[in-house]
Amino acid sequence: MAGTFRWLEDVALADAAFEARGQTLSEVFQASGQAVIDALANPRTVQQSWRRTVDREAPDPGTLLFDWLSDLVFFKDAESVVYHSVSAEVGEQPGGAGWRLRSTITGAPIDSTTQELRADIKGVTKHLFDLRHDQTGWTTTVVLDL
Amino acid sequence: MNLQTTMKVERISDEVWEIPTTEKPGMLVPARLYATERILQSMDRGVFDQLTNVACLPGIRRYALCMPDGHWGYGFPIGGVAAFDAQEGVISPGGVGYDINCGMRLIRTNLTFQAVQPKLEPLITELFRKVPAGVGSRGFVRLTRAEFRDVMRQGAGWCIARGYGWHQDLERIEEWGCLAGADPDQITDHAIERGIHQLGTLGSGNHYLEIQVVSNDGVFDRATAAAFGITGQDQIVVMVHCGSRGFGHQVASDYLKVFEKAMRRYNITVKDQQLACAPFRSPEGQDYFAAMNCAANSAFANRQVITHQIREAFASVFGQSAEELGMEIVYDVAHNIAKVERYAEGELVIHRKGSTRAFGPGRPELPALYRATGQPVICGGSMETGSYLLVGTEQAMQETFGSTMHGSGRTMSRTQAKRSVRGEQLQREMKQRGIIVKAVSMSGLAEEAGFAYKNISDVVETVDRAGITKKVAELRPIGNIKG
Numbered sequence: 001m002a003g004t005f006r007w008l009e010d011v012a013l014a015d016a017a018f019e020a021r022g023q024t025l026s027e028v029f030q031a032s033g034q035a036v037i038d039a040l041a042n043p044r045t046v047q048q049s050w051r052r053t054v055d056r057e058a059p060d061p062g063t064l065l066f067d068w069l070s071d072l073v074f075f076k077d078a079e080s081v082v083y084h085s086v087s088a089e090v091g092e093q094p095g096g097a098g099w100r101l102r103s104t105i106t107g108a109p110i111d112s113t114t115q116e117l118r119a120d121i122k123g124v125t126k127h128l129f130d131l132r133h134d135q136t137g138w139t140t141t142v143v144l145d146l
Numbered sequence: 147m148n149l150q151t152t153m154k155v156e157r158i159s160d161e162v163w164e165i166p167t168t169e170k171p172g173m174l175v176p177a178r179l180y181a182t183e184r185i186l187q188s189m190d191r192g193v194f195d196q197l198t199n200v201a202c203l204p205g206i207r208r209y210a211l212c213m214p215d216g217h218w219g220y221g222f223p224i225g226g227v228a229a230f231d232a233q234e235g236v237i238s239p240g241g242v243g244y245d246i247n248c249g250m251r252l253i254r255t256n257l258t259f260q261a262v263q264p265k266l267e268p269l270i271t272e273l274f275r276k277v278p279a280g281v282g283s284r285g286f287v288r289l290t291r292a293e294f295r296d297v298m299r300q301g302a303g304w305c306i307a308r309g310y311g312w313h314q315d316l317e318r319i320e321e322w323g324c325l326a327g328a329d330p331d332q333i334t335d336h337a338i339e340r341g342i343h344q345l346g347t348l349g350s351g352n353h354y355l356e357i358q359v360v361s362n363d364g365v366f367d368r369a370t371a372a373a374f375g376i377t378g379q380d381q382i383v384v385m386v387h388c389g390s391r392g393f394g395h396q397v398a399s400d401y402l403k404v405f406e407k408a409m410r411r412y413n414i415t416v417k418d419q420q421l422a423c424a425p426f427r428s429p430e431g432q433d434y435f436a437a438m439n440c441a442a443n444s445a446f447a448n449r450q451v452i453t454h455q456i457r458e459a460f461a462s463v464f465g466q467s468a469e470e471l472g473m474e475i476v477y478d479v480a481h482n483i484a485k486v487e488r489y490a491e492g493e494l495v496i497h498r499k500g501s502t503r504a505f506g507p508g509r510p511e512l513p514a515l516y517r518a519t520g521q522p523v524i525c526g527g528s529m530e531t532g533s534y535l536l537v538g539t540e541q542a543m544q545e546t547f548g549s550t551m552h553g554s555g556r557t558m559s560r561t562q563a564k565r566s567v568r569g570e571q572l573q574r575e576m577k578q579r580g581i582i583v584k585a586v587s588m589s590g591l592a593e594e595a596g597f598a599y600k601n602i603s604d605v606v607e608t609v610d611r612a613g614i615t616k617k618v619a620e621l622r623p624i625g626n627i628k629g
Contacts, residue, residue: 007561009559009562012559013190013218013558014217014224014556016561040281073392074340077392080282080284110281110283112280117280117587117590119281119560119587119589119590122245122391122395123392123396123399125220125244126419127220127221145220145395146350146351
C-alpha cells in the first residue's frame with residue numbers, strides 16, 4: 001500500500017502544511033516527496049526529460065526527510081526544473097550507523113506554456129516538523145515556506 | 147475583551163497594549179503590541195506566544211514589539227520588531243525572516259490614469275514578458291560566480307554600473323541599496339547555486355508588481371506627497387514587492403543549522419527552535435550578519451533590475467523614454483532585515499521582520515531629499531484593495547526603534563482561499579472592476595484574493611493614530627502581475 005498525504009489548513013496561513021502517512025519509512029518519504037512535487041506543479045503536466053538520483057545519509061530519519069525535501073526545493077531553483085515523479089527507499093545502516101535514503105526524481109525544465117505551475121516553495125521549515133511512528137505506521141507533519 | 151490568549155494584556159493607550167514580564171517565565175522585557183481593540187481581538191494566538199518568546203531572548207532591550215499587521219510567523223511573529231544590545235545581545239535568522247530583505251519599491255511616473263487606461267492590457271502583457279515570475283523563474287542577467295559575489299558586495303550599485311538604472315536611484319533606496327559588511331565567503335555553494343540565475347525575478351506567493359493610481363482624494367498630506375514626487379491627479383505609480391528569492395532563503399536555512407549548534411556552545415536556550423540565535427559578537431553571529439548582508443544586497447539588486455525592466459516596458463508601450471515619463475524611484479524599503487542602529491540605549495541590532503524602517507525627519511541616515519520630511523514608508527495591501535504611502539516620524543524613533551507596519555497580513559489560509567474562488571473567475575471579476583491581472587499560476591492567483599487579507603486601511607489608521615507613521619497617499623491597483 002502506498003503512502004498518502006493531505007494538506008493541513010490553519011497551520012500556516014501564509015504558507016502550506018501537509019501531513020503524510022505510510023506503513024513504512026519509504027512510503028512516508030515518498031508521500032512527502034509527492035506533496036512537495038504537487039505543490040510546485042501539476043505532475044501530470046510535467047514530462048520526464050530530467051532525472052536525478054539522490055543518495056543521502058543522516059543520523060536519524062527526521063533529519064534525512066528534512067534534508068531530502070530540501071533537496072527537491074534546491075534542484076527546482078538551481079536547475080530550474082519541476083517534477084513528474086519521485087521514488088524513495090529508506091533503511092537503517094548496519095551497526096546503528098544512521099539512516100540512508102536512495103531516491104530517483106524525474107521531471108523537466110520549467111515551461112509555463114506546457115506545465116501547470118503552482119506555488120514556488122522557498123524552503124522546508126522546522127516549524128512543527130515531526131516524523132513519528134506508532135502502531136499504524138509512520139506520520140510526518142511538514143510546513144513549507146512559500 | 148475577547149483575545150486569543152490567556153495572558154494579561156494591559157491597555158497603554160487606544161493603540162498600544164502591553165504584556166508584562168510576569169506573564170511568561172524568562173521574559174526580560176515587556177511585549178508591546180500596536181493595535182486597535184478590534185485588531186488586537188483578531189490577532190491569532192501565535193502572535194502573543196511568539197512575541198513573549200522573543201521577549202526572553204538574551205540582550206533584548208526595552209520591548210519586544212509587534213505592529214498591527216502582526217500574525218504568526220516562524221519563531222518571531224510577522225510584524226515583529228526586536229532590539230538587541232550590540233555587545234551583549236544576539237542575532238537571530240528567525241527575527242529577519244527567510245526572505246532576507248523582502249521589501250517594497252515604489253516608482254512614480256508623469257502619466258495619468260486617463261493616458262494609461264487605453265494601453266493597460268498591452269502594458270501588463272509587456273511587463274509580464276519582461277519581468278519573470280513564478281516557480282523557479284530565471285532572470286535575463288547572466289552572472290558568473292565572480293559577478294554574483296560582486297552583486298552580494300555592491301547591491302543596487304552593481305546594477306547601476308552596468309546600466310540597469312540611473313545614478314540618482316541609489317539615494318532613493320534604503321542604505322543607498324548596499325549594506326556594508328557583506329562577505330561572500332560566508333555564503334555556501336548551495337546558496338550560490340540557488341540564487342545565481344534569479345536576479346531580476348519576482349518569485350511567487352504574495353510577491354507582485356502592481357500598476358496603481360493616486361487620485362486627488364487619495365492624497366492625505368499634499369506637502370509630503372509633493373516632496374515624494376506624488377502629485378495625485380490620477381497619477382500612475384508602480385509598486386514592486388519581492389526579496390532575495392531562493393538565495394536569501396538558503397542563507398537563512400544554512401545559518402539556522404549553524405546556530406542550533408552554536409546555542410549549545412554559548413549555553414543559550416530558546417522557547418522555539420526557530421528562534422535559534424547566537425551572540426551578535428560571536429564568530430557565528432558575525433558570519434550570519436555578513437551572509438545576511440549579502441542576501442540583502444542581492445535583494446536590492448533584484449528590485450533594481452526589475453525597475454530597469456519596468457522602465458523599458460513603459461518606454462516601449464508609451465513611445466517615450468523612462469526619463470521623459472518621469473519614472474523616478476520614490477523609495478525602496480526593506481521589511482525583513484537586521485541592522486545596527488544607534489538609540490538612547492547605545493548600539494542596537496534592530497530586527498525587523500514584516501516591519502518597515504520609519505525614520506523621522508532629521509536623521510542623518512536619510513538622503514538630503516527626504517531629511518526634512520522623514521523617509522517614505524511603502525505598505526502593500528492585497529491586489530484588490532490597494533496600498534499606502536506613509537512617512538516616518540520622530541515618534542517612531544522614540545517608541546518603536548524607528549519601525550512601523552509593512553502590509554495587511556493574511557486572515558485566511560491559502561487552501562481555504564482556493565476553495566472559495568478559482569483563479570480564472572477572480573481574474574474575470576477583477577477585470578470587470580478595472581484591474582487587469584496576469585499570473586503564471588491560476589491557483590496562486592486564487593490564494594492571493596483580497597478576501598484572504600486583513601483590511602489594510604484599518605492597519606494604516608492604527609499606525610497613523612499611534613503616530614509612528616503618518617498617511618501620505620492611498621494607492622489604488624489597476625494592474626497586477628503575480629507568479
